Amino acid sequence: MASPRSQPLRRAPRNNRATTVHLRLRKEIVSGHFPQGSALAEPVLAEHFHTSRAPIREALIALEREGLVTFEKTGRTRVRTIGAKDFREIMEARAALESMAAGLANRNWTEADTEFVTKNIEEQTKSRSLAELSRLDIDLHHYVVTCSGNLRLLQLWEPLRWQWEAHLVEIYRRQKNDDFIPEKETIKAHKHLLEALANGTPSEASEAMMNHILFNLRWAK
Amino acid sequence: MASPRSQPLRRAPRNNRATTVHLRLRKEIVSGHFPQGSALAEPVLAEHFHTSRAPIREALIALEREGLVTFEKTGRTRVRTIGAKDFREIMEARAALESMAAGLANRNWTEADTEFVTKNIEEQTKSRSLAELSRLDIDLHHYVVTCSGNLRLLQLWEPLRWQWEAHLVEIYRRQKNDDFIPEKETIKAHKHLLEALANGTPSEASEAMMNHILFNLRWAK
DNA sequence: TATCTGTAAAGTGTCGACAGTTTTAAAACC
DNA sequence: GGTTTTAAAACTGTCGACACTTTACAGATA
Known part of the structure; x- marks a missing residue:
């Protein structure tokens, strides 16, 4: 897809592990790797992405604001169900x-x-x-x-x-x-x-x- | 403002320090307490809100996605300037x-x-x-x-x-x-x-x- | 005075730890 | 068998620590 507009003027995103996890996790969610409603526990994800919980937490917050995951009152995270x-x-x-x-x-x-x-x-x-x-x-x-x-x-x-x-x-x-x-x-x-x-x-x-x-x-x- | 629609059905937000800081910091920004362009250093804010850096970081990420602050490539945070x-x-x-x-x-x-x-x-x-x-x-x-x-x-x-x-x-x-x-x-x-x-x-x-x-x-x- | 330079201060990114809470699962009971 | 109780495991929220990077500033230089 060689689009003539492929790169509009947007700020360079932070280049840290949290951003990497955010993008990878998003891809896994929208590609159906994590089914809707499934739990996303920070320690499990941390192991999955070979990192500590801090970057995972940051990524989850970003995903929540993108509407892909939800936080329950107890703080547990799940893949959001879209009906x-x-x-x-x-x-x-x-x-x-x-x-x-x-x-x-x-x-x-x-x-x-x-x-x-x-x-x-x-x-x-x-x-x-x-x-x-x-x-x-x-x-x-x-x-x-x-x-x-x-x-x-x-x-x-x-x-x-x-x-x-x-x-x-x-x-x-x-x-x-x-x-x-x-x-x-x-x-x-x-x-x-x-x-x-x-x-x-x-x-x-x-x-x-x-x-x-x-x-x-x-x-x- | 007793609005007949004051509370639509929205998920209860997480009740943690990060949320508190997010709301308070947002209020301080939109009320002009932090001028546009001013730096928001995590340790400074942590002291201001009597907490550690972790909740501050979470709040800043949320504010960034609300468009009120920006992250520089170095990770430094500033109040966003709206021209x-x-x-x-x-x-x-x-x-x-x-x-x-x-x-x-x-x-x-x-x-x-x-x-x-x-x-x-x-x-x-x-x-x-x-x-x-x-x-x-x-x-x-x-x-x-x-x-x-x-x-x-x-x-x-x-x-x-x-x-x-x-x-x-x-x-x-x-x-x-x-x-x-x-x-x-x-x-x-x-x-x-x-x-x-x-x-x-x-x-x-x-x-x-x-x-x-x-x-x-x-x-x- | 203005510019360069090196060092100290401050800040970010990430980690591991721990307390308190929720969930899970096993055990006990009817 | 099905329900309640109890103990263990897992998870979240928050903290302090440390390495590395960036910024600020005092001092040197012209």
Whole structure:
């Protein structure tokens, strides 16, 4: 994924063990290595990551604020369970942030951006599994948020992204996708979005994004 | 402020020293006790709060994720400086979240909600300082986000609230408000918003909120 | 006076320890 | 067999310690 916007101007993160553990633990959670609801005991994790409890604690606090784990009143940590209600909340929050981002992205949209998104959508049409399509989908949405140029939008969006991914991995677990066919509607929505972005019509881009994301809730209770 | 929605269903926070320090330190930052850019050394804070460094570190990590402090690459912590560009970002992100929240708030809007907001706006007309008006303003917006019923919207919004407050306190510092008169436009916008919320027209409420917040950027570069 | 330099002070990252609490599991009891 | 009691194991919250790094400052130099 050679994205023309791969590195926006963000502060260099601290380079310590806690950060390493944070990133690794997050990856393990969103990839389903730790099932939802499972306990995360500090001494166990400390051994797992060959370190002491201090960096583990720091990582857990960061993950809690990302919405991936929860602390019980007793201080015990568990992988957060993301249910149907949570999914609705995530999608609504995403719709809010991303529709704003799409509107702002027009400020500094370039040819290279159009090219990147076009290529991404092309790959979507060729995708052969839900996991592959999802990865492309997330990349695309991440890209648009980045293009907004608003770092806070991106920082607020990221936790939603991880929660969304953690939820997806649960879906994969249940669903057999032997005969997977990419949803036409999703791809159509992405094309419509790209059109609005490329043509420089902010309100249209914003609305396209809003409808596209909220469409996921069409059958929700 | 006896709000009918004062306590939504949120998890009980951990009851430990780190949480206490987090809340107290946050209050001291947004009230201007620690000026923007000032250094926050762990041993100094530990003495200030009569505790060891461990709870201080936890609190600082939480504050960093709230956007109130920043870590330098060396690990040193400073109170974050919020400039004009940051203010724009905050307002854009607020507009995104709060306009969505206003649209959702119609789902479960009650008479009591109308009453609360009406009273709040009334007090705004009588406010005699920028600080007082701001407090009412923040209360009102917080209330609407709460009414959305979407806990994630609230959790994403809160960091923006603290950054917004931290920025306001800098404004107070510079501005003499001897002859303060509440801005008519703000109050008019709030009344318009209330109308849309009370009448149950989500898209109108959403739009009113969006315009109201982005109006603050009218003279921004 | 202004700039460089080396040393002392202060700060961060990580660790192990310990008290107090919660959970687990075994033992006792009905 | 099923429930209560009790003891052991595990976990969290907090602390102080230490190595290493960065900063501050006094003194030397020009």
